Amino acid sequence: MSPLSKSPLSKSASAPADLRGTNLYRVAIVGAASLKGKELAEILRERNFPAVDVRLLDDDESLGRLEAVGDEISFIQSIRSEQFERVDFAFFASDPRSTRSNWKAARDLGDTIVDLSFALEDEAGASIRSPWIDRQTGQPVTPELQPGPLVVAHPAATVLALLALRSEKAGKIQRMVATVFEPASENGQKGMDELHEQTVNLLSFQELPKNLFDIQVAFNMVPRYGQRSELALDAVSQRIRKHYRRIARGAAEPALQVLQAPVFHGHGFSVYLEMEKPVAIADLSQALAGEHVVVSGSPEDVPTSVSAAGQGDILVALSTDANHNNGVWLWATTDNLRVAALTAVECAETMTASRPRGQIQ
Numbered sequence: 001m002s003p004l005s006k007s008p009l010s011k012s013a014s015a016p017a018d019l020r021g022t023n024l025y026r027v028a029i030v031g032a033a034s035l036k037g038k039e040l041a042e043i044l045r046e047r048n049f050p051a052v053d054v055r056l057l058d059d060d061e062s063l064g065r066l067e068a069v070g071d072e073i074s075f076i077q078s079i080r081s082e083q084f085e086r087v088d089f090a091f092f093a094s095d096p097r098s099t100r101s102n103w104k105a106a107r108d109l110g111d112t113i114v115d116l117s118f119a120l121e122d123e124a125g126a127s128i129r130s131p132w133i134d135r136q137t138g139q140p141v142t143p144e145l146q147p148g149p150l151v152v153a154h155p156a157a158t159v160l161a162l163l164a165l166r167s168e169k170a171g172k173i174q175r176m177v178a179t180v181f182e183p184a185s186e187n188g189q190k191g192m193d194e195l196h197e198q199t200v201n202l203l204s205f206q207e208l209p210k211n212l213f214d215i216q217v218a219f220n221m222v223p224r225y226g227q228r229s230e231l232a233l234d235a236v237s238q239r240i241r242k243h244y245r246r247i248a249r250g251a252a253e254p255a256l257q258v259l260q261a262p263v264f265h266g267h268g269f270s271v272y273l274e275m276e277k278p279v280a281i282a283d284l285s286q287a288l289a290g291e292h293v294v295v296s297g298s299p300e301d302v303p304t305s306v307s308a309a310g311q312g313d314i315l316v317a318l319s320t321d322a323n324h325n326n327g328v329w330l331w332a333t334t335d336n337l338r339v340a341a342l343t344a345v346e347c348a349e350t351m352t353a354s355r356p357r358g359q360i361q
Contacts, residue, residue: 024052025352028087028111030102032056032076035185035192036116039094039341040277047345050352057083059098081105089348092117095188103149109267112351113149116344118239120149127151128246131346132292136165137248150347153243155339156180156258156267159314160240160295161248162293163271170287172276173252174326180240181255181261181268183305183336187231192264212258222260233258265337267306271330278325281318288316288330295338308333 027044031037037058044051057079076085079102084090090111092099096119103113103120113120120126125148133139133153153161160173160178167173184191198218199206208216214226225231237258244253254271261268285295296303296317303315314334321327 008109024050025088026055026086027051028051028055028057028084028090028106030057030079030090030092030106031098031117033058034093034095035337036045036093036188036340037091039346040091040116043338043341043345047349049345049349051089055083055087056186062235070115081109084109084111087111089114089351091233091344091348092119093344097186107149112147112348114344114348115151116340117150118151118154121151121239121242123149125149128153128243129347130161130243130247130343131350132158132343133161133165133247134350135291136162147351148173150351151346152340152347153247154240155334155336155343157240157243157247158339158343159267159269159332159334160254160256160271161244161251161270162314163316163332164254164286165248166288166290166293167273167284167330169273170284171279173273174276175274176252176254177272178254178256179270180237180256180258180265181270182233182236182258183261183263183265183267184217185265186236186309186336195262195264217260218262220262223257225260233260263305265335266308267334267336267339268305269330269332271332272321273328273330274324275326275328281320281328284328285318288318303331303333305333308335310338311335312338314339 027049029037029040032041036190041056044054056076058076059079079098084106087106087109088111090103090105091114093116096117097117099115099117103115104226121128127148128151129146130153165175166175184195194209194212195217198216201208202218208218210216210226212229213231214229215222224233237256240258241256289295292313294313294315296315302317308315314332314333316330316332321329321331
C-alpha cells in the first residue's frame with residue numbers, strides 16, 4: 001500500500017464515489033498553479049484536511065502542468081462549470097478576474113466558496129473572516145446552511161489585529177502606527193518574476209522591465225507604483241483597513257502605511273504602540289506570546305523575512321522607545337502566503353460542521 005492511500009488528501013482518478021456517511025469532502029482549487037494555490041494544497045495536506053478528491057483548476061496557460069497534491073502528482077485542468085459538480089469546498093486562489101468569472105458557477109452547484117483573491121469582498125452575503133481573530137476575541141461563528149462567499153481576511157490585517165488584541169491584554173493602547181512592507185509575492189508569480197528580472201538587469205547594467213510595477217522595485221523602496229501600473233498600494237492599504245475593521249471590532253485601529261519592499265517573500269511590520277501607561281517589555285511579551293505568535297527571547301534573535309519563511313507563526317521582537325516612556329516598538333515578520341493559506345483552510349474547517357459530510361449534490 002502506498003503512503004498516499006493512507007492519507008486523507010488525495011486526488012481520485014476514477015468516477016466520483018458516493019461519500020455519504022463518511023468524513024470526507026471534495027475540494028476544488030481554482031488558481032492551483034498560483035503561489036497561493038500551491039501553498040493551499042500544501043496546507044491541506046499538512047493539516048490532514050479530510051479531502052478525498054482535490055481538483056486542480058487554472059487558466060489555459062497552466063493546463064496539463066503537473067503539481068504535487070500530497071504524495072501524488074496531478075494534472076491541472078481547465079476551469080469549466082462541470083468541474084464544480086459534486087464539490088464541497090471551492091477555494092479561489094486565482095487572480096480576481098478569474099474568481100469573478102467563475103465563482104457563481106461553483107455557487108450555483110452548491111459549493112461552499114472560500115475566496116483568497118479578495119474579489120468577492122463586496123458581494124452580497126459575503127463575510128470576511130480570520131479564524132485566528134475569531135478565537136482571540138471569542139466571537140462565536142454561527143453555522144450557516146447556505147453561507148455566502150467567505151473571503152479570507154488579508155494576511156496583514158490578521159497579523160495587525162492579533163498583535164493589537166494581544167497587546168491590549170497588557171494595557172490600553174492610546175495610539176497605534178503601523179508600516180507594512182509588501183513583498184513581491186503578494187502580486188503572484190508575475191511580481192516575483194519582475195523583481196527577479198529587475199535585479200538581474202540592474203547588476204548587468206541593462207534596461208529594467210517595468211510591465212507590472214511601472215517603477216523600479218529592485219534595490220528600492222516605494223510608496224506607490226508607476227502611473228501605468230494596474231496595481232495600487234493605496235488599494236492594498238484600503239483593503240487592510242477594511243478587513244481589520246471587520247475582523248477586529250473594538251481593537252485599536254492603526255494609522256497605516258504600505259510600502260513596496262525589494263523582497264520576494266514575507267511581510268514585514270514596523271508597529272509603534274503608545275500605551276496609556278508604561279508597560280514592562282516582559283509583560284507585553286507575555287501578553288503577545290501564544291498561538292501563532294513567537295516573541296524573540298534575545299536581541300540576537302531578530303525576526304527576518306528569511307526566518308519567517310515556511311513558518312505559520314508571527315515572529316516578533318520588542319523594544320522600548322527612547323523618547324517616550326509609554327512607547328513600544330514591535331518588529332514582526334510573517335510568511336504572507338502561508339498565513340493566507342492557513343487561515344483559508346481553517347475557515348473551511350470551521351464550516352465543515354454546517355456542511356453535510358459526503359453529501360452528493
